[in-house]
Amino acid sequence: TNLSVFIPLSDEKMMTHCPLKSPILVGPITVIFAKLPSERGIVKKNPFVQSGGQYRPPHCFAHYKSAIIIPHRNRELHLRYLLYYLHPFLQRQQLHYRIYVIHQAGNGTFNRAKLLNVGVKEALKNEDWDCLIMHDVDLIPENDYNLYICDHRYPKHMSSAMDKFKYSLPYWSYFGGVSAVTPEQYLRMNGFPNTYWGWGGEDDDMFMRFTLLKKTKRTWKQDGINSLDIQLISVEEAQLYTNITVDVGGIT
Ligand code: NGS
Secondary structure: OOOOOOOOOOHHHHOOEOOOOOOOOOOEOOOOOOOOOOHHHHHHHOOOOEOOOEEOOOOOEOOOEEEEEEEEOOOHHHHHHHHHHHHHHHHHOOOEEEEEEEEEOOOOOOOHHHHHHHHHHHHHHHOOOOEEEEEOOOOOOOEOOOOOOOOOOOOEEOOOOOHHHOOOOOOOOOOOOEEEEOHHHHHHOOOOOOOOOOOOOHHHHHHHHHHOOHHHHHHOOOOOHHHOOOEEEEEEEOOOOEEEEEEOOOOO
16 A cells, blocks of 8 residues: 555654744843742743753753853842843743852851852753853843853853943953853863952952963962862752752861
């Protein structure tokens, strides 16, 4: 007979890549801090976000995989607003992403860069991310044309126009706020310094790792991911983010 048989392709096999430019970007949005959104409310608004704060576009293959790494302690309200705005922002960019919150246990001096090192290390256990986005908890992106993806040639500074700096840079080498490096760039710069306790300086050190100036010139090879010394306390998959708690020790 001339009869043939066929097996229908599963949805996954029929799925194509997302368009190179996401068609659902909206550009600038108005960020307001009126009523604090509830965690449940955010979960409801983001039905495709999976446990651990992970998302893949449901109808197409993402071009880019970005891990968002947020150092954190006692900034629950900031975190809530950030999650409220960040999840939809990343989904409009049609990224495969996961949000990691790195929580510093105890009351010792905060160490942002060390928490970032922990976040990178843990994130790379989950997935071969294309891009690591280092994100302050108190900064909210206002325009989704600012794509949370990496540039393979250079580390990228994402928050180059912040309201508190009148939408320009406080100084030309400013690398703080939000910045993006590929895992390859991260390894090449020996990660981030572990030795900046309390506020300030660590982002300048991170910047210097590429230009190798001043103190960093002497320290970057010894102080980084190769010297990271921490106690991991827990890794939990919350609904809106992966919650990593770590004891980073004290001033050494
Ligand atoms: C510099 C700090 C940076 C900091 C920047 C902006 O002075 O870590 O100010 O700070 N460098 C040193 O302390 C060496 S801000 O205005 O955002 O509070 O990011």
